[in-house]
Amino acid sequence: MSANELALGPKPLTTREVGLRELEDDVYRPMESFPTTRWWLAISVTGAMASLFGICAWITVTQGIGRWGNNNPVGWGWAIVNFVFWIGIGHAGTLISAILFMLRQKWRTGIARFAEAMTIFAVICALQFPLLHTGRPWLAMFWLIPYPNDQGIYQNFRSPLEWDVFAVSTYGLVSLLFWYTGLIPDFAIARERAVNGVRKFFYGLLSLGWNGSNRAWSHYERAYFLFAALSTPLVLSVHSVVSFDFAVSLVPGWHATIFPPYFVAGAIFSGFAMVSTLIIIMRKMFRLQHLITDNHLELMNKIIVATSLMVGYAYIVELFTAWYSGVAVERFTFMNRALGPYAWAYWIMVSCNVIFPQLLWIRKVRRTVLLMYPIILLVNVGMWFERFVIVVSSLSRDYLPAAWDYFRPTHIDIGLFVGSIGIFLTLMLLFCRLLPTISVAELKAVMPAAQPSHGGQAPRRPATGAEASHG
Numbered sequence: 065m066s067a068n069e070l071a072l073g074p075k076p077l078t079t080r081e082v083g084l085r086e087l088e089d090d091v092y093r094p095m096e097s098f099p100t101t102r103w104w105l106a107i108s109v110t111g112a113m114a115s116l117f118g119i120c121a122w123i124t125v126t127q128g129i130g131r132w133g134n135n136n137p138v139g140w141g142w143a144i145v146n147f148v149f150w151i152g153i154g155h156a157g158t159l160i161s162a163i164l165f166m167l168r169q170k171w172r173t174g175i176a177r178f179a180e181a182m183t184i185f186a187v188i189c190a191l192q193f194p195l196l197h198t199g200r201p202w203l204a205m206f207w208l209i210p211y212p213n214d215q216g217i218y219q220n221f222r223s224p225l226e227w228d229v230f231a232v233s234t235y236g237l238v239s240l241l242f243w244y245t246g247l248i249p250d251f252a253i254a255r256e257r258a259v260n261g262v263r264k265f266f267y268g269l270l271s272l273g274w275n276g277s278n279r280a281w282s283h284y285e286r287a288y289f290l291f292a293a294l295s296t297p298l299v300l301s302v303h304s305v306v307s308f309d310f311a312v313s314l315v316p317g318w319h320a321t322i323f324p325p326y327f328v329a330g331a332i333f334s335g336f337a338m339v340s341t342l343i344i345i346m347r348k349m350f351r352l353q354h355l356i357t358d359n360h361l362e363l364m365n366k367i368i369v370a371t372s373l374m375v376g377y378a379y380i381v382e383l384f385t386a387w388y389s390g391v392a393v394e395r396f397t398f399m400n401r402a403l404g405p406y407a408w409a410y411w412i413m414v415s416c417n418v419i420f421p422q423l424l425w426i427r428k429v430r431r432t433v434l435l436m437y438p439i440i441l442l443v444n445v446g447m448w449f450e451r452f453v454i455v456v457s458s459l460s461r462d463y464l465p466a467a468w469d470y471f472r473p474t475h476i477d478i479g480l481f482v483g484s485i486g487i488f489l490t491l492m493l494l495f496c497r498l499l500p501t502i503s504v505a506e507l508k509a510v511m512p513a514a515q516p517s518h519g520g521q522a523p524r525r526p527a528t529g530a531e532a533s534h535g
Contacts, residue, residue, distance in 0.1 A: 087355070091502045092257060094350050099497060102349065110489040117192075117483020120476050124196050133473040138459045142477040143193040144309075145451045146484060149334070150190035151232065151306055152327075152447065155299060156335025157183030158239055161246070162295035165288075171363055173506045174356045178346065179339045180243040181499070185491040186338075187236040189484045194228070196480070224308040231305035235298050242291040248274050248284065249505035303331040310454065316397040317458035320385065326378035333371035333417070334447035340364050340440045344433055346496060355502060358431045365430040368443065372421035375450075379414065397458060405470055406457045409449050416446025 134141040157179035164172040195201040208229045210219055219226050251271035258264040307327035310318035347356040386394040401410045420442050429435045456471045
């Protein structure tokens with residue numbers, strides 16, 4: 065086996081030999097050049113979508129959630145569907161960054177930073193919906209956050225909705241710290257490259273005085289490893305807690321012990337699909353195909369196939385459990401999902417999440433963007449419909465037939481969801497414009513030129529004043 069294979073594994077991380085200086089130029093080019101017409105056009109569209117969220121949120125706050133399609137018995141409508149959807153999207157970032165880092169998977173370096181940012185932005189989008197669903201979001205801190213008071217009124221700590229507050233806030237905070245810690249060395253490189261005084265001050269402030277010394281790297285690696293180790297169990301715990309919103313209830317179709325692993329697998333499934341959806345566009349827009357290669361996309365597609373099989377297995381287990389339990393209402397609920405008024409949503413879910421992803425078993429499909437991209441888009445659609453089926457089909461027909469009703473979203477529901485997509489994409493575009501989308505420090509460490517056996521130059525790092533004065 066060659067030295068390159070020993071260092072990087074059987075598949076290279078780049079499609080061609082890239083010098084360390086060239087690597088910096090490629091990653092920092094979008095930050096240092098003026099925004100292109102395509103970027104302005106894209107952010108204009110996403111900004112308009114984000115403003116739609118603001119308008120619909122204002123209508124919701126001033127006129128109440130009666131403007132939504134929620135009814136009796138469907139008290140949870142699109143708001144909770146969107147909340148679970150966005151929390152699931154946020155799982156891939158921590159998985160790629162933390163778990164793959166702990167497993168020493170070097171291929172994560174090209175996509176980890178982008179996935180980490182996606183996690184933060186997805187959590188921001190997710191939090192909007194339960195806040196609006198309270199009806200009075202300005203009182204949410206009094207209802208959701210534990211604090212001492214003299215009225216003897218406290219939060220119900222036995223409620224899984226209260227558990228969500230702790231789980232999601234902890235997950236968001238740790239993910240943010242993990243993301244920022246990884247950015248510090250790259251901020252220092254941006255500081256040294258900056259020619260504009262404002263940019264130099266901005267990136268210098270964010271780099272926290274990083275000088276690239278051995279001591280700084282030692283502290284950095286310890287902190288990064290600590291956050292990775294802390295984030296790893298959060299990947300499993302957060303969506304397990306979100307699944308408890310459903311699993312601890314007695315609503316037919318929700319009361320299932322398989323929900324925690326089922327939700328975690330689904331979150332990873334949808335998160336990887338969203339990472340692939342955006343990173344394919346990003347690498348084309350910024351000409352990074354040589355750093356984010358078809359090998360990266362193929363590995364992500366393999367994980368999508370694996371989690372698709374897990375999700376499909378969960379669907380089968382749900383059906384078998386309902387039949388084997390002998391509980392008539394459980395049997396009816398799953399029969400109603402497949403053949404009832406929401407059968408169209410159920411079969412969209414099954415087709416997009418289980419059937420179409422099996423095409424990724426074909427190597428040519430896994431490695432050809434034009435073939436894989438429609439499948440990845442359908443996975444995003446299917447995972448949203450999965451949450452819709454779980455929430456709406458169970459509530460619309462529960463124990464009391466006299467209360468059965470059909471849920472229809474209003475234009476406010478649709479506007480909030482489209483607006484949340486706009487917020488997410490706007491934040492991603494700003495991230496691509498202002499921050500490095502690839503971890504230069506990590507990618508340098510695994511490049512052939514950084515290996516002692518390669519005989520190339522050592523990884524470039526920002527020089528301190530003392531280093532510069534000593535030559």
